[in-house]
Amino acid sequence: xxxxxxxxxxxxxxxxxxxxxxxxxxxxxxxxxxxxxxxxxxxxxxxxxxxxxxxxxxxxxxxxxxxxxxxxxxxxxxxxxxxxxxxxxxxxxxxxxxxxxxxxxxxxxxxxxxxxxxxxxxxxxxxxxx
Numbered sequence: 725x726x727x728x729x730x731x732x733x734x735x736x737x738x739x740x741x742x743x744x745x746x747x748x749x750x751x752x753x754x755x756x757x758x759x760x761x762x763x764x765x766x767x768x769x770x771x772x773x774x775x776x777x778x779x780x781x782x783x784x785x786x787x788x789x790x791x792x793x794x795x796x797x798x799x800x801x802x803x804x805x806x807x808x809x810x811x812x813x814x815x816x817x818x819x820x821x822x823x824x825x826x827x828x829x830x831x832x833x834x835x836x837x838x839x840x841x842x843x844x845x846x847x848x849x850x851x852x853x854x
Contacts, residue, residue, distance in 0.1 A: 728780050736761040737773040738782070741796045748786055748793035748804075748813040786813065788840045803839040809848025816841065 728734060740749060740757040749757070755770045774794055777783040783794045786804060790811075797815055805814040824837055843849075 728776055732762060733765060733769050734773050734776065736765065737770055738777060741783075741794075743796070747815075748795050750791040750793055752791070754794070786840075800836060803841070805841040805843070805845075807845040807848055808842055809844045809851070812845065814845065 736758040737754055739761065740746065740754045746757075751767075751771055751774055754774065755765070755767050758770060759765050774783065778785055778794070781798065783796055784798055786793045786795050788804075788806075793813055795815075801817060802815045803818055803821070805816045806812075807814070818839060821837055821839065826832055826834070
């Protein structure tokens with residue numbers, strides 16, 4: 725792990741993401757998954773490990789609704805769609821984001837742009853149509 729000492733606790737926290745296949749997890753979800761591998765793991769250790777993984781730029785926090793979720797996808801060109809039905813967070817790619825501008829604001833220096841869409845995924849929208 726980039727610049728971090730590898731400990732059993734950090735290893736199980738990082739493994740909870742399974743290389744990104746599990747998507748965007750909350751600290752509580754990471755805790756539940758990691759505890760299966762390391763039953764003595766504490767919630768505080770999970771929070772500390774997640775913070776260290778964010779500082780090491782292995783994870784990125786996604787804020788904007790409810791609990792912070794942690795994203796192992798560090799691609800700066802992806803954004804998110806939050807389904808209000810199942811509460812899942814999806815990675816999405818946008819066209820035209822490079823043209824977004826702040827109107828009437830001066831002196832701001834934009835480091836990155838993040839967009840969060842909200843609505844219903846295809847599964848939830850088809851269930852509500854029934």
